[in-house]
Amino acid sequence: MRLHIKVFLWFWLGVVVVSGTLIGLTELTHSRVQDDRLWREKYGPRVDLWARQETHILRTEGPAALEAYVGSFQADPGVTNFMFDASGREVFNRTASPPVLKMVDGLMQSSGWTQGVDAAERIIAERVIDAKGNPYVVVVDFPAPSVLSRSLVDLLAADFSDGRPTRASLLRLTVVVGVAGIFCFVLARHIAAPIDRLRSATKKIAHQQLQTRIDRGVLNRGDEIAALGRDFNGMADRIETLVTAQRHLLADVSHALRSPLARLNVALGLARRHSAPGAREHLDRIELETERLNTLIGQLLTMARVDSGIGLEPRVVFDVAAIVDEVAMDADYEARARRCVVEVSGARNCMVSGAADMIRGAIENVVRNAVRHAADGTPVEIFLERRDEKMPGTVVINVRDHGAGVPEKIVPSLFVPFYRGPHADNNQNGTGLGLAITRRVFEVHGGTATAANAEGGGFVVVLELPLQAQGGADQSEAVRPTIEEQGKNAITAA
Amino acid sequence: MTRHLLVVDDDAELCQLLSEYLMPEGYDVEAVHNGTEGVERALSGDHALVVLDVMLPDVRGFEVLRQLRARSRMPVLMLTARGNEQDRILGLEMGADDYLAKPFNPRELSARIEAILRRSGDRRTVDARAGELAVDDVTMNKASRMVRRGPEPLDLTTVEFDLLEALLRAAGRVIPRDELVRTVLNRPFSPFDRSIDTHVSNLRRKLGPGADGLDRIKSVRGIGYQYTLRHAPRGVEK
Numbered sequence: 001m002r003l004h005i006k007v008f009l010w011f012w013l014g015v016v017v018v019s020g021t022l023i024g025l026t027e028l029t030h031s032r033v034q035d036d037r038l039w040r041e042k043y044g045p046r047v048d049l050w051a052r053q054e055t056h057i058l059r060t061e062g063p064a065a066l067e068a069y070v071g072s073f074q075a076d077p078g079v080t081n082f083m084f085d086a087s088g089r090e091v092f093n094r095t096a097s098p099p100v101l102k103m104v105d106g107l108m109q110s111s112g113w114t115q116g117v118d119a120a121e122r123i124i125a126e127r128v129i130d131a132k133g134n135p136y137v138v139v140v141d142f143p144a145p146s147v148l149s150r151s152l153v154d155l156l157a158a159d160f161s162d163g164r165p166t167r168a169s170l171l172r173l174t175v176v177v178g179v180a181g182i183f184c185f186v187l188a189r190h191i192a193a194p195i196d197r198l199r200s201a202t203k204k205i206a207h208q209q210l211q212t213r214i215d216r217g218v219l220n221r222g223d224e225i226a227a228l229g230r231d232f233n234g235m236a237d238r239i240e241t242l243v244t245a246q247r248h249l250l251a252d253v254s255h256a257l258r259s260p261l262a263r264l265n266v267a268l269g270l271a272r273r274h275s276a277p278g279a280r281e282h283l284d285r286i287e288l289e290t291e292r293l294n295t296l297i298g299q300l301l302t303m304a305r306v307d308s309g310i311g312l313e314p315r316v317v318f319d320v321a322a323i324v325d326e327v328a329m330d331a332d333y334e335a336r337a338r339r340c341v342v343e344v345s346g347a348r349n350c351m352v353s354g355a356a357d358m359i360r361g362a363i364e365n366v367v368r369n370a371v372r373h374a375a376d377g378t379p380v381e382i383f384l385e386r387r388d389e390k391m392p393g394t395v396v397i398n399v400r401d402h403g404a405g406v407p408e409k410i411v412p413s414l415f416v417p418f419y420r421g422p423h424a425d426n427n428q429n430g431t432g433l434g435l436a437i438t439r440r441v442f443e444v445h446g447g448t449a450t451a452a453n454a455e456g457g458g459f460v461v462v463l464e465l466p467l468q469a470q471g472g473a474d475q476s477e478a479v480r481p482t483i484e485e486q487g488k489n490a491i492t493a494a
Numbered sequence: 495m496t497r498h499l500l501v502v503d504d505d506a507e508l509c510q511l512l513s514e515y516l517m518p519e520g521y522d523v524e525a526v527h528n529g530t531e532g533v534e535r536a537l538s539g540d541h542a543l544v545v546l547d548v549m550l551p552d553v554r555g556f557e558v559l560r561q562l563r564a565r566s567r568m569p570v571l572m573l574t575a576r577g578n579e580q581d582r583i584l585g586l587e588m589g590a591d592d593y594l595a596k597p598f599n600p601r602e603l604s605a606r607i608e609a610i611l612r613r614s615g616d617r618r619t620v621d622a623r624a625g626e627l628a629v630d631d632v633t634m635n636k637a638s639r640m641v642r643r644g645p646e647p648l649d650l651t652t653v654e655f656d657l658l659e660a661l662l663r664a665a666g667r668v669i670p671r672d673e674l675v676r677t678v679l680n681r682p683f684s685p686f687d688r689s690i691d692t693h694v695s696n697l698r699r700k701l702g703p704g705a706d707g708l709d710r711i712k713s714v715r716g717i718g719y720q721y722t723l724r725h726a727p728r729g730v731e732k
Contacts, residue, residue, distance in 0.1 A: 254575055255549055259505050262597035266511040269600035273518070287599075294597055314580075329716050330685035333672070357579040364686065 003223040007191070014183040021179045025172055036119035043124055043142070048115060051126040051138035054083060058091075059130050067092060078143030084108075086135050097141065099123060104137045120144075194218040194225045198232060207315065210240040246308050250301060257297045264290055299433040302361065303417070306440045312355045317468050320395055321350045321384055323360050328382055331367045339377040342367065346384035350395035351468040354445040359465070362441035362449075363397065365434035366461045370401035373459060378402035392469045394447070400460040405453040414451055415439045438463070497611065498540055501525045502532035502558060503547040503573065512545075515600045521607070529553035533561045536568065543569040543607055543614075547596070548581050556588060563589045569610045569652065573598070579688075586692045589651045592679065593689065609680030614652055629665045630724055632701065632710070634658060643701060653678065654697045657690075661711060666723035668714045694719055 058066045070081045070092070083091040084104050090096060096104070099121045107116050107127040116125045122142035129135050197218055204212040213236055214229035268290065272283055306312070325344055332342040352359070370380045378401070385396040406414065413419045418432040438461075439449040447465035454460040499521045501509050509525030516523050524541065526532050529550040536544050536558070544562070548555035559570060572585040572593040585593050591610045594603055627634045634641045639655055641648045650658065657678045660669065672683035675690050694711055704710045704722065712720045 251549070251575075258575065258597050259508065262505070263508050263511055265597045266508065266515050266600045269515050270511065290597075325715055326688075326691070329671070332716070333683070333685040 010187045047124040051128045055128045080141045082139040084137040318356045335371045342380045344382045347386040353468045362438040373403035374401040393467045397463040402458040497542045500541040501545045529558040547573045661721040665721040668720040670718040
């Protein structure tokens with residue numbers, strides 16, 4: 001069914017049910033009042049007549065005759081006739097119910113001929129005066145309506161005739177609001193629940209759970225949401241195929257490019273064994289170039305992975321400060337050869353979310369770059385800074401060397417792939433992709449990478465990453481993926 | 495002495511070159527080009543070591559490793575694609591003895607093969623001078639190469655066993671990372687090679703937290719690792 005028809009029918013049904021409830025309640029209370037009125041009109045005069053007769057019988061024929069007369073009432077099931085004398089004593093010593101006694105008390109206080117009616121309890125009482133001037137009260141107690149309908153109607157219909165907003169009308173309003181509430185809730189759920197499911201599925205796809213599909217529960221609805229679900233599944237199929245194809249392509253390209261290099265390396269090893277002494281220098285050169293080619297292929301593939309988002313899994317929550325430490329420790333080892341040191345200071349415990357390996361590589365590019373450009377015997381300083389003013393905050397990693405710096409006008413170009421500056425020192429170890437990769441990695445993680453000449457000489461690269469929101473539910477997932485997950489990733493990456 | 499190696503790699507030309515390269519170093523290379531055959535041959539018991547490529551045409555190298563590890567402890571050196579950290583970690587976690595990123599330098603390959611064989615060869619010579627080492631609730635028996643945490647035996651790979659031994663011997667003292675790489679992995683330390691950290695983290699996971707809920711193996715920033723000590727080592731090796 002079309003969604004708009006559905007919404008229409010639901011609203012319509014809601015309105016019908018709510019107004020039905022309203023009308024029903026009115027009818028119920030109305031008929032109850034009607035009932036009471038009819039009963040009163042019917043029995044009021046009769047009781048008056050009986051009271052006169054009974055008083056007459058008592059006076060003229062005595063209690064025995066009266067008892068016989070009253071006994072005839074007992075033939076009617078549930079109807080009881082009482083007679084109280086001036087002292088409040090029941091003439092035949094029968095026990096009466098409390099509402100009856102209450103009414104008798106009330107009437108005894110009054111004077112003359114008076115009729116009292118309790119429509120709710122179905123009691124009519126009449127104060128009569130016999131010839132000697134003695135007051136009596138005659139009570140006829142009719143069977144009352146059942147307790148259930150009684151209390152329900154009392155609750156809803158009491159004081160209806162007053163025409164003022166009372167407890168009862170508030171109650172009626174509550175019932176109407178309640179019924180309307182139930183309908184609206186069901187309707188809202190009916191519409192919102194599948195949308196929630198679509199949303200969570202979309203989120204899962206965005207987090208690379210590409211097997212996610214909308215289930216049958218939504219698809220069988222037959223409305224626009226179901227159609228959306230089917231379209232979603234179609235789209236998910238397509239994305240899954242494309243991403244898988246892309247992954248395979250990258251893996252194949254990597255394999256295809258590296259296999260010849262692997263063979264070249266082994267062949268080179270063999271050539272070294274059989275080479276004349278003079279060839280060694282050239283073989284070293286071949287080895288160096290092979291290594292460069294391999295690094296370049298690796299970086300191009302990394303770039304492709306970052307750009308396609310494939311390399312960004314698994315996403316985990318990790319401490320970037322710990323990673324900086326590890327990178328610094330390794331770079332320090334490398335730097336010692338040139339009497340340089342790599343020092344880390346500043347903030348600790350900076351939890352971020354992302355692909356830890358990618359970020360490690362990105363930071364490593366910058367730190368090794370700094371070590372390479374540092375003047376002999378100078379420190380490379382890494383300073384971590386938390387910026388918590390805004391939520392969620394960010395962590396800023398400053399990597400500073402004390403080297404020659406970079407001509408001001410080429411600073412912005414340093415992040416451009418394969419950029420070669422006019423004074424580039426042949427960039428023996430760099431491929432021209434390192435900083436470009438770093439920037440891309442930080443950007444896809446919602447961060448930035450910038451660089452500038454530092455005050456007092458040297459060069460500083462500033463990396464910024466958003467911190468993982470504190471206390472978030474994701475925090476509990478702050479662990480490395482399990483072997484199973486890694487296995488799965490490894491297999492899908494094949 | 496000629497040692498038999500099994501190379502499982504779909505690149506037949508590379509296998510040919512490797513066989514030629516390793517021959518003068520005293521290795522006799524048998525090459526198979528798919529995983530199914532790889533498992534079959536590896537379980538034959540004819541070889542001292544398997545060089546296993548992750549990328550195979552039929553089943554993945556990891557699957558070969560899993561099937562192999564289910565039945566045998568024979569040394570495995572994995573060849574992974576360079577830059578793929580996950581493959582490396584997964585390989586080591588699944589019980590590979592070492593890994594080498596492809597393309598590799600053949601000198602390095604033969605050095606690593608040598609290192610692994612020396613280590614697994616140690617196993618037999620160690621049997622003679624059996625000894626037990628115990629720190630807190632962890633006991634290791636060098637003769638049976640069994641490690642227990644309390645009464646519960648732990649399943650450690652060869653490298654993890656050697657790593658634990660090094661850490662237990664120096665319990666309470668910090669061992670620098672480069673020293674661990676040299677003594678446990680039998681190779682020179684090179685920065686940015688994180689395999690020792692992976693081994694430590696695998697070992698940490700298998701050992702579980704200590705009685706006080708903290709990691710038994712502590713990372714000491716900028717230096718290396720330390721097995722935290724609550725009581726002095728009890729067992730003394732004979």
